[in-house]
Amino acid sequence: MSYKILLVEDDPSLCEIITDYFEEKSDYGYELEVVQKGDEALDSCLNNYYDLVLLDVMLPEVDGFTICKSLRKKSDVPIIFITAKGNEVYKLKGYSLGCDDYVSKPFSLAELYAKVGALIKRSKGLIREELIVIGDIKLNPHSREVFLNDDELNLAPKEYAILKILMENKNKIVTRESLLLRVWGYDFEGNDRVVDNHIKKLRKALGSSGNAIKTIIKAGYKMEV
Template identity: 50%
Template sequence: MMYKILLVEDDKNISEMLCDYFTEKSSNKILIDVAENGKKGADMAYENPYDLLLLDIMLPQLNGFEICKEVRRFSDVPIMFITARCAQEDILTGYALGCDDYIVKPFSLPVFYNKVNALIKRSKGLVRSSLLKSGTLSLNPNNGIVISEEKEINLPAKEYSILKALLENKGCVVSRDALIKAAWGYDSEVDERALDTHIKNLRKALGDNSKMIKTVVKRGYRIGEDG
């Protein structure tokens, strides 16, 4: 089977290196189209069916995050970021917007090639997660869109991750530790007051739906529709 990939990368050396490697390694079974700027990449993603999008983040005209957000409005195509930006906040932002994987430059070509193949093959049999809902609040894990009272709201990465964890466990208490791990990662040591601050910001963003987020003393937080 032949697969088609869109690479959005403004560094010509990297584009040529990846195209040459994939052509040789796959025996021409993986074809790569290249866009050198974000606007062209977004247009090509809209106009053509691809099996995978490979997006740099720092791009002229539209950055990779903007492309990902736009593509997720009309497609579930797998998306992988290729970038030199290794800050955890950037990685979490990528996942919040709906990317499937993330690799940081510089990287091993064989490892990258295998990650790409694994992602494409998983996607062919992948059943996407269903919409997460509580009352008039919904979160779509496929495209990162959050709707509260029929209005789309934009959440920072950590608030998005916290809300997603709560909705995935609707009606159950989610411990502070679990929420910290969801938003900051397993190796993070975060003061619980930082979590409380993000919960406060999340409630503010949700407006009237904020009442669904309950504080369970000495245990954590719970989301539900019971007022």
């Protein structure tokens, strides 16, 4: 079985390097389609099916952030940003718009290949992840069960979704905007205070273990042990 990947990158030499590596290395028959302009990439993304998108930020015509935002309105295809802009501000913006991962130039081709493989497998349900565990909290992403000290918790759907995102991103900041987009969707007309309210409910449900959810002032939330 093969998987179709759209590579959006305006550097021809990098496109060639990535394409050659994936074709030589691929155990899954990855088929890479290359687009070098942002407007063409946006058209391809919205009118064709891909299993994953590798997306540069700085592109002619339309930038990668705009493409990601537009694509997320219609698709949950895995997106990995490939960019020289590796500072935290750009990463947080990328995650808030719905990207799944981020690789900063210069990067290891082996690392990129591994990230692509992991994301595609996860999105296709080809791997069965073990329980996600942080402290006394255990979350089963397949049965959607949450346990606290081995006692099952009955969380509301949105609180479960928030907890899952935070646990999957352990020790990483998840912005309010990202949670709002991923849990409530692009069509939600309220403000990000609704996230704070649900975080409050989630902490209460988790009891003392709710202290693992840290508030990061002017940024969002982070779950840590």
